[in-house]
Amino acid sequence: MTYVNSTANALGDFLMSPFRGANPWPGMLAISFVTAIVFVWVFKVFSNQRGLKRKKGRMMARALELLLFRHDMVVSLTAFGRLAAANFSYFGELLKPIAVSLIPALLLLIQIACWYEYRPFAIGEPILVQVDFSDDFPMMSREIECVSSEGLETETDSLRIPSLNQANWRLRARAAGFGWVDVKADDASVRKEIVVDDRLLKVSDRRVQSGFWDTLFHPVESPIEQAVPIKQVRVYYPHRQLFVAGIEVHWVIAFLVLTMVFGLLIGRLFKVSF
Amino acid sequence: MTTPSEQSACAVSRRRFLQAAASAAFISGCGESRRGGESAARIERMIVLGVDGMDPTLVKQFVAEGRMPNCRRLMQEGSFGPLQTCDPPQSPVAWSNFISGTNPGGHGIFDFIARDPKTMRPFHSTAQSIPASGLLPLGRYQIPLSAGRIENRRQGKTFWNLLEQSGVPCTVFRVPANFPTTSTDATTLSGMGTPDLQGGYGTFTYFTDDSRQWSRDVSGGRIEKVFVRDHVVDCKLKGPVNSFLAEETSSELTFRVYLDPERPLAKLVFPEAEIMLREGEWSEWIVVKFPMLPPLVQVSGICRVLLKRAQDGFGLYVSPVNIDPADPSLPISTPPDYSRRLVREMGYFYTQGMIEDTSALSAGVLTPDEYRQQSTFVIEERLRFFEHELARFHDGFLFFYFSSLDLNSHVFWQTRDPEHPTYTQEFAEQYGDFIPELYDKIDRAIGQALERTDDKTLLMVMSDHGFTSFRRQFNLNSWLMDNGYVRSKNPGKRGANSYLLDVDWSNTRAYGLGINGLYLNLAGREANGIVQGGPEADMLKCQLIARLKDVRDPENGRQVIANVFRAEEIYSGPYLQDAPDLVVAYNQDYRASWDTVLGSFPRQHLLDNTDAWSGDHCVDSRIVPGVLLSNRAIRKSDPDLTDLAPTILSAFGVPVPAEMTGHDLLQPQV
Structure with a gap:
């Protein structure tokens, strides 16, 4: 998983590196465009274009049949059944390219989420750092500490929640940059990155102990070692907001709509049948 | 301004009378005539700072102490004087005068609280909820088939609509009595009167x-x-x-x-x-x-x-949970995107009309220090937003409203009045600097506005009223009852109920509602009216005026009520019939009690005001004039709130409608 994440991180950083400005839209447009090209190509290569055309034609014919004989119930019902069958058959043709695209699409969405789900802290904003300890670690009787880098100010003592075996600190962003906190429990120490900036930058809201899904969904920072009594260090970043004509749009919606629009245009250009 | 009891009234009255309607909303001309003195635009820009409750006596005192250098500059280079307020000098009434250029008979707002004479139910005077209709029941849910809405009850034309129609771009920031925001091309944000999410003035x-x-x-x-x-x-x-x-x-x-x-x-x-x-x-x-x-x-x-x-x-x-300006469930701005844009540019901000939580202070939930912290958040937020609006203001008209002097004068006035029942030297020493500090901050804003003025910019700083001490409270309804004007259904349970619920209407001739309103129980108007119009009503009014003006405080022998006005004496216009029959203008240091405002009948007529709400302005308007500062000479000798709208229109060369009763302050009086 670590190698997959490293490759995906490197690719994501490379693609997004020209778009680290204050405006998140150029990056969104670019990543949607590149994604559309790649997935149209994948679709063209892994789909049976001739079969697809044939099945789309059949669907059209069944639809016309339904329309023409709408006054005859028996024929209409039969046509409806044939239309449904044609639809299933069409979707069957899509299974192969979808299966091929599924894992890259998931990795891509996870990478984009690192850029668009949250935004870095602004200078002056409070930062809540939450540390979840292993169930067998007696947090209340041990010494725990949070040391922050320059540019971050630790404002509070640790707030310990025995029922959750969790400790929290509040920091404040004082200067822009890639800062960090070192969370120390007994002799172990875990470093968590905290980004303060007003640009579009990749952030990681949590660093987790290894586990397939946790590692897959939080690819930016390497997993916490198993020997350390800390399950995860979480930083509550603010959600990034994207606006279209003053209306907030979730990044997933924006990405999917843009990718589909670009995909349809590119598909037409390269004569790809969907 | 509302008093804590008014706030309570608002909350309860909402619960009783507006609750369903208010939540339902979540689901969801007169001819113009040119008058003398109008000409082409004399200015390109105009800034008006509306400072609720700024008192001319305090301004003079602080300027004399060297505290308000920008006010001093305006006084020296332009003009300064008292601004005649309205009767009653309540904020929704006064600001409606400012907005419409007419007296209350022209805009229909006479008090914080009004009543429906057919049901005798009180309601907020400035906004009305229209509930959704055609509810489709679905198990424990019901689906409205038509959306509910909230209507602004203020009538008359707004000066900013007239300016916009003439091509003058306008920004009107939080002017009171403008919730919900009325339809306009201007950029507006609603102010006082905007409820919190529970529908009251702040819970x-x-x-x-x-x-x-x-x-x-x-x-x-x-x-x-x-x-x-x-x-x-x-x-x-x-x-x-x-x-x-x-x-x-x-x-x-x-x-x-x-x-x-x-x-x-x-x-x-x-x-x-x-x-x-x-x-x-x-x-x-x-x-x-x-x-x-x-x-x-x-x-x-x-x-x-x-x-x-x-x-x-x-x-x-x-x-109190404020309406989210990034996702408003009620109309708080025009265009609707304005509040969202402000959030994007400036972050979240207070949207509730009455921001400073004086109720929490009165209830002892917030200590004076904690209240002061909250109040400081408010003024600092306002100053930030003023700076923001000023930075994007290039031409046209800008109005910006500050609430801090008003609400903080209400609750810290005892620091300035050693004869107030709640005065202590310790409290005065600890918090006596807060009102001057707030005046300093307003002066800072005036300074910023002055920096943006040139010979084509008109700057005015105005307030809707001044301030005085509120030492003693008068139970008008109790006085009416004990003098035979009101009969109770349950004399044994006197004072137990509010909202006139204990009144035996078939034997009642007059009743008080709101802070200054006194109504006759008029046959044909009130549902169970017994007083005939014409000579009988006139005689009753004469009698009430004479007897009320004769009320003396047994503690010190002072006259409690300075004046009682007939509505037709002081109001004119199409909404005169909605006015209280008599308007009670209290003497300095006196005001309607917390109980009488809501139609309750406690046994005492006069008692000390021991609430944190120690200053007020709902007295005779001559006692609490507002302030008018301008960078141009004011040529009218007795400027009045209703003069401001015609002055603004005339300054931009926009015709003044016939229904505006005020005059251009920059032109010599004919």
């Missing part, structure tokens, strides 16, 4: 585990008893009434507070946010979303919290 919540407390409503807020178990507290915050439910109840939002076992720290976990506070700390804005028809419909609000106690007990103050 705080205080969560506590104090064994002496129990869950209950208090004036302007609610105390919620909670229990701390394993250092965890579960809290339920009330939201708007959920009119999607067949049995309408308040929506609720649950959040959890984790306390450190040994340190005064707490983590608050809301559905939309997690924050950490130290004891004594205020939070930033928190977004809270109340489920109405999950998962389809929710109402978004914002609030701030103060962690009062986290060790040896628990106390958490939650501010």
Whole structure:
């Protein structure tokens, strides 16, 4: 998983590196465009274009049949059944390219989420750092500490929640940059990155102990070692907001709509049948 | 300004009379004539700073002390003087005069509270909720087939609409009596009159585990008893009434507070946010979303919290939940995107009309220090937004409203009046600097506006009224009852009910409602009216005027009521018939009691005012004039609030409509 994440991180950083400005839209447009090209190509290569055309034609014919004989119930019902069958058959043709695209699409969405789900802290904003300890670690009787880098100010003592075996600190962003906190429990120490900036930058809201899904969904920072009594260090970043004509749009919606629009245009250009 | 009891009245009256209608909203000319003196535009830009409650005597005093250099400059280079306010000098009335250029007979707002003579039910005078109709029952839910709405009850033309129609771009920031924002091309944000999400003027919540407390409503807020178990507290915050439910109840939002076992720290976990506070700390804005028809419909609000106690007990103050300006459930701005744009550019901000939580101070939930902190947030936020608006203002008209002097003069006036019943030297020494400090901050804003003025810019600083002490309270309704004008249905239970519920209407000739209103129980108008119009009504009015002006305070022999006006003496216009028959103008240091405002009948006629609300202005208008400062010479000898709209229109060369009764202040009087 670590190698997959490293490759995906490197690719994501490379693609997004020209778009680290204050405006998140150029990056969104670019990543949607590149994604559309790649997935149209994948679709063209892994789909049976001739079969697809044939099945789309059949669907059209069944639809016309339904329309023409709408006054005859028996024929209409039969046509409806044939239309449904044609639809299933069409979707069957899509299974192969979808299966091929599924894992890259998931990795891509996870990478984009690192850029668009949250935004870095602004200078002056409070930062809540939450540390979840292993169930067998007696947090209340041990010494725990949070040391922050320059540019971050630790404002509070640790707030310990025995029922959750969790400790929290509040920091404040004082200067822009890639800062960090070192969370120390007994002799172990875990470093968590905290980004303060007003640009579009990749952030990681949590660093987790290894586990397939946790590692897959939080690819930016390497997993916490198993020997350390800390399950995860979480930083509550603010959600990034994207606006279209003053209306907030979730990044997933924006990405999917843009990718589909670009995909349809590119598909037409390269004569790809969907 | 409202008093705490008014706020309570608003909350209760909403519950009783407007609740369903208010929540339902979540689901969802006269000819113009040119008058003398109008010509082409004399200016290119105009800035008006509306400073609620700025008192001319205090301005003179502070300028003399060298505290307000920018005011001094305006006085020297332009003009300064008192601005005649209206009767009664209540903010919604006064600001409506300013907006429409007419007296209350022309805009229909006569008091904070009005009543429906057919039902005798009181309601907010400035806005009215129209509930959704055609409800389709679906199990425990009901689906409205038409959307509810809220209507602004202020009538008449607004000067900014006339300016916009003539091509003058306008920004009107939080002018009172403009909720919901009326249809306009101007950029406007609603101000005083904008409710919180519960529909009142502001309802705080205080969560506590104090064994002496129990869950209950208090004036302007609610105390919620909670229990701390394993250092965890579960809290339920009330939201708007959920009119999607067949049995309408308040929506609720649950959040959890984790306390450190040994340190005064707490983590608050809301559905939309997690924050950490130290004891004594205020939070930033928190977004809270109340489920109405999950998962389809929710109402978004914002609030701030103060962690009062986290060790040896628990106390958490939650501010009234303001309408979320990023996702407003009611119309608070024009264009509708304006409030969202402000959030994007400046962050969240107070949208509630009456921001400073004087109710929490009066209830003892906020200490004076904590209240002062909250008040300071408000003025600092206003100054930030003023700077922002000023930076993007290049031409046209800009109005910007400051509320801080008014509400803080209400609650800190005793620091300036050694004869006030609640005056103590210690309190005066500790908090006596706050009102001057706020005047200094307003002076800073005036200075910023002055920097943006040139010979083509007109700058005016005005207030709707001044201030005086509120030492003694008069129970007008009790006086009416004891003098035979009102008969009670239950004399034994006198004072138990508000809203005139105890009145035996078949034997009642006059009643008080609102702060200064006195109505006759008129046959043909009131549902059970017994006083005939014409000579009988005139005679009754004469009698009431003479007897009320004769009321003396047994403590000191002073006259309690300076004047009583007939409506037709002081008002004119199409809405005159909605006015109280008589307007009671109290003498200096006196005002209507907290009880009488809401139609209650306690036994005492006069009593000390021992509430934190120690200053007021709902007295004879001659006692509390406002302020008018300008960078141009004011040529009218007795400027009045109604003169400002015609002055603004004339300055831009826009014809003044015939119904505006004021005059251009920059032109010599004919």
